[in-house]
Amino acid sequence: MLPLRWSHVPGGSGLVRALRPSGSVVSRIPPHLRQEDGNDTRQKRFLHVHSSRNIIFGNTKTFLKENLWPCSRVNRSIATTPVKQLFWEKDPKGGYSSKEKRNRKELIQEGLKELRIELSKWKGEVIEKFEDDPIIVRPECLIGDMDKVWILKNEEQLKNWVATSDKDHGEGYSSCSLSLSPAGHGLFSGQINTQVPKDGRVKKAGYCNMKSIRPRLSFKREVYLDWSLYNHLELRVRGDGRTYLLNISTAGYFDLHWNDMYSYPLYTRGGPHWQVTKIPFSKFFLSSKGRLQDKQCPIPLQRVVSLGISAGDRVNAPFRLEIDYIGVYSDPDHTEEFAYEMYKLPKYIVGN
């Protein structure tokens, strides 16, 4: 019933792969791990450093149990990070949250300062609920026209976006920034560096990302962007010829869906002219934590959380993407619901 999400332990070590209990592989367990020597501090430290979740493992048995049960006998050579076959996600941020701990008193004081702002926002929402009317039908001249969701023209608009790279958590050396270009539009630029840091847990490196901040109501309530009336994503960009990846995150209520991402590449032309790219939402494919899912489904447009643009095409060079606006467009003649065929018969057809 529920689509499965195969995930991996972020920053898992190659060591775990070697520990899979298939016959030919047991011999590859390093000798100092096969004997459990409680007095050997080096052994304990080795296990501790390579666990990405900061859980202290006392011995090999716990380590195996935590990471391998139910264990897979297939050694996947394409994926370079180990597969963890549990659906349960501990952390919505997947271990990548900021590690600083704030003082509770400071947090309360800051919250009280924001209370007034939130109350006025809430008042605005209540007034909007009772006084304003929803847009039911667009006037005929505007049908087929587009709504600009994000226009990147000044610093204030740029605050809705966050630019991250693999350097932030020590997984690479790429750098990026989101600023205003000389022409007055948003500029996502930086340098992709494919050099892999030598700490044993990272296998591939070199990505930069810009992501829109999730919309919130008053009192920091998380809501969704609702794009169900539209069927295309439209961007006016001026790129440098490189390919970027558009990621629409539709993080759901349950942890199974926290990492759902619908992606499609954005091909840019380079050159001095602007390009307007319209991508139908039916072309976006589902992935979760970087892994393309077997069971694909069309994007749930009323549960969109954020849009992200990633640069990571394995070329060790600077990149530059200038964005004018990002909008959504409704094409009345576009009837495709989903571009990818699942080749799956309904359940009640006998003999499939």
Place this chain on the structure above:
Amino acid sequence: MPLSSSQILFFSTLMLGTLLSISSSSWFGAWMGLELNLLSFIPLISSKNNQYSSEAALKYFLIQALGSSIIIMSASFMMSSSELATTLFTVALLLKAGAAPFHFWFPSVMEGLQWNQVIILMTIQKIAPLSLLSYLLYSNTLYIVPAAIITSALVGAIGGINQTFLRKIMAYSSINHMAWMMSAILISETNWLLYFSFYCLISSSVAILFNYQDVFHISHIVNHTPHSSHMKILTFTSLLSLGGLPPFTGFIPKWIIIQEMVSSHMFITLAILLASALLTLFYYLRVAMTALTISSPKTKWSTKSTISSYMTPSMIYMNIFGLLAPSLFTIIL
């Protein structure tokens, strides 16, 4: 509509569970029927491969499982401390039925379902909890049910005001109608059954109409097919009937309840129910006027070239038979 064999199976166990629940002689039998109901509804709603529909099915399951667990707990100590048990039982039944103040799951779950499943959730899934509520009320001296009536009416009215998604509108209308049904329970069982049967017919007619046009938003109702004049009139009349306007069928159950409540001197509750009915009529009217008057040839949703189903017009024209109201009274009462 073609049903698969598994759907027929689950549908029959759904009905079986409901009947078991309302006809059992002990609270454990009632719980058993409710569980059977829940377990056969879950496969019916989890058949789509969409992310959001599986989320809705999971939310539904968790909420109903919570309600069932509270029911069996209160059924267990119904003998020893019956006041606490009946209070908890009432609370759990309100949660299962989706009445305010335990309604928060209801619009969210409805949003993820298809129209067929919405019909089942609005009609059949309400039979068992409300019947059990009617069995409980003889011993309930607390004010939970009148409080639930007032909050349901207000929530159903105010919650639906700025909604444009049709399933959410139907969810809030269902919450509001549950307020009327619960006040009918307080009066007599015949009244409640009457209101419930009319409500089932009317809301399923509205949902079937929306399903036929394959619409999920108010802006999708505009159409220009050859059948469109029929569809417009039918949508208009069905929605107004749901709102309880006099010449239509939907007015009859409300009229009966109003009369009975006046003779039972429940004036304050009645005033709040009437005010909320007016508010719900406001948002039905918004949808109905859009459906009737606005026509746009350029939207994608207008190109439905399906053969009109044989059931659709017949089920919906019964919204008009409210004009035969006087003859109804001689038959039923």
